[in-house]
Amino acid sequence: MKILSKCTVVNCQMLKSQGLVDRLLYQKLELKLNNSLFRPSRLLGQISLKTSSVLIVGAGGLGCPAALYLAGAGVGCIGLVDYDYVELNNLHRQLLHVETSVGQSKAYSAAQNLRRLNSAIKIIPHHIQLSSENALDIIGKYSVVIDATDNLPTRYLLNDACVMLSRPLVSGSALQLEGQLTVYNYKKGPCYRCMFPTPPPPESVTNCGDGGVLGAVPGVIGVLQALEATKILLGVPGILSGRLLVFDAADSSFRSVYLRKRNELCCVCGDQPTITRLIDYEQFCRVKANDKEARVELLHATDRVSVTDYNMLRASRSPHVLVDVRTPTEFELCHIPGALNLPMKDLKKQDGILKLKKRVEQGQTGDGQTPPGEALLVLASTGMQTEVSLVWLSMFVVCRRGNDSQHAVLQIRKILRSLGGSVRDLEGGLQAWAQNVDPNFPVY
Ligand SMILES: Nc1ncnc2c1ncn2[C@@H]1O[C@H](COP(=O)(O)OP(=O)(O)OP(=O)(O)O)[C@@H](O)[C@H]1O
Numbered sequence: 343m344k345i346l347s348k349c350t351v352v353n354c355q356m357l358k359s360q361g362l363v364d365r366l367l368y369q370k371l372e373l374k375l376n377n378s379l380f381r382p383s384r385l386l387g388q389i390s391l392k393t394s395s396v397l398i399v400g401a402g403g404l405g406c407p408a409a410l411y412l413a414g415a416g417v418g419c420i421g422l423v424d425y426d427y428v429e430l431n432n433l434h435r436q437l438l439h440v441e442t443s444v445g446q447s448k449a450y451s452a453a454q455n456l457r458r459l460n461s462a463i464k465i466i467p468h469h470i471q472l473s474s475e476n477a478l479d480i481i482g483k484y485s486v487v488i489d490a491t492d493n494l495p496t497r498y499l500l501n502d503a504c505v506m507l508s509r510p511l512v513s514g515s516a517l518q519l520e521g522q523l524t525v526y527n528y529k530k531g532p533c534y535r536c537m538f539p540t541p542p543p544p545e546s547v548t549n550c551g552d553g554g555v556l557g558a559v560p561g562v563i564g565v566l567q568a569l570e571a572t573k574i575l576l577g578v579p580g581i582l583s584g585r586l587l588v589f590d591a592a593d594s595s596f597r598s599v600y601l602r603k604r605n606e607l608c609c610v611c612g613d614q615p616t617i618t619r620l621i622d623y624e625q626f627c628r629v630k631a632n633d634k635e636a637r638v639e640l641l642h643a644t645d646r647v648s649v650t651d652y653n654m655l656r657a658s659r660s661p662h663v664l665v666d667v668r669t670p671t672e673f674e675l676c677h678i679p680g681a682l683n684l685p686m687k688d689l690k691k692q693d694g695i696l697k698l699k700k701r702v703e704q705g706q707t708g709d710g711q712t713p714p715g716e717a718l719l720v721l722a723s724t725g726m727q728t729e730v731s732l733v734w735l736s737m738f739v740v741c742r743r744g745n746d747s748q749h750a751v752l753q754i755r756k757i758l759r760s761l762g763g764s765v766r767d768l769e770g771g772l773q774a775w776a777q778n779v780d781p782n783f784p785v786y
């Protein structure tokens with residue numbers, strides 16, 4: 343009785359007809375609860391949750407809120423898979439981990455805190471990287487799977503494994519101010535591969551680590567993932583299958599778009615599947631499944647500079663331009679003094695870089711606040727043409743973690759080929775800057 347919650351309402355006749363509870367149990371409960379506050383239908387929903395299981399893959403920004411609500415609702419068995427350890431900069435959005443969890447396994451830290459919320463349910467932490475070798479074994483033990491991960495190979499792996507084991511997959515994602523949610527492989531609905539038969543080119547993929555995310559955005563999506571999983575377990579209609587819910591935090595709007603129907607020719611869930619065993623998903627997607635190692639290596643070592651070397655170069659007042667390719671919001675939050683902001687999306691526009699060049703030629707410093715003596719662009723602001731081009735010809739690009747900056751270097755080179763100057767990026771980005779140069783620099 344301890345785990346009863348007021349919000350679980352299901353049709354008990356339906357549960358009975360689906361064999362989720364047996365007749366005797368139902369009659370006994372009905373008698374017992376005749377005069378109680380709880381309707382038998384509610385209790386039966388609760389029992390059905392108590393006898394069900396959900397696997398949450400990823401105990402990060404999405405997985406933490408999803409797990410909290412599933413544990414609160416009384417789902418009988420919750421599995422948590424994560425290979426990673428809690429870091430201080432996870433705490434603002436991965437709310438199952440607390441300050442004392444830093445350095446602990448995420449799976450164990452999450453499990454420990456969930457037990458405090460509900461001691462009547464079983465929580466199974468799996469401190470492991472889900473891979474083609476272990477996915478079928480682990481997933482096979484649960485009835486619904488939540489994808490709360492942050493990388494493409496795991497997304498395809500989870501999809502294929504769920505299709506092979508006939509498990510519904512509640513898939514969520516969040517980046518910057520946008521979140522998305524859908525349910526794959528539910529009844530006759532489409533799977534992830536029906537939508538995306540092949541992965542996008544590795545250079546077009548941005549994850550939270552590079553792009554940043556506002557903490558509450560994965561919070562919203564994670565809670566909705568728990569909601570969809572609960573609905574599936576209870577067998578209620580209205581599951582978000584064949585539809586994609588898009589949440590835009592910029593104007594706090596939700597919209598849902600219809601997805602393509604299941605593709606009969608899909609290589610995994612189609613009528614004649616050609617993929618019947620799990621494959622090597624890192625090779626398939628050409629990126630690592632572990633985002634700690636998923637640092638892209640697009641540039642030659644000579645095209646990159648360490649943050650400490652760059653700091654020495656600043657100290658020597660060597661003329662150069664520092665371009666920060668994060669979003670304006672992130673740039674506002676924190677930046678290296680004197681940097682110019684040119685967001686990745688503007689960089690892709692042909693005239694983006696040329697506009698930036700104009701700003702340098704006009705002697706505008708990056709933030710408009712840096713005192714002239716401090717500004718790296720001080721030589722540019724003298725207005726002397728030779729110095730301007732000198733500054734312009736030595737360019738450094740920085741982003742949050744050192745992945746986007748590599749894409750940016752390649753892009754800038756394409757546009758400025760004729761100038762022949764040097765364009766390099768700061769290895770490890772602002773996270774490395776905070777770690778190795780300025781311990782007071784905000785990490786987010
Ligand atoms: N194949 C996998 N097996 C197990 N856990 C995974 C797998 N792929 C991703 N994860 C986990 O999914 C979680 C995704 O959450 P999120 O992106 O919020 O966290 P993060 O990686 O700590 O964030 P950041 O990218 O800012 O460091 C991470 O904790 C990550 O370790």
Ligand SMILES: [Zn+2]
Pocket residue numbers: 532533534535536537604605608609610611612
């Ligand atoms: Zn499919």
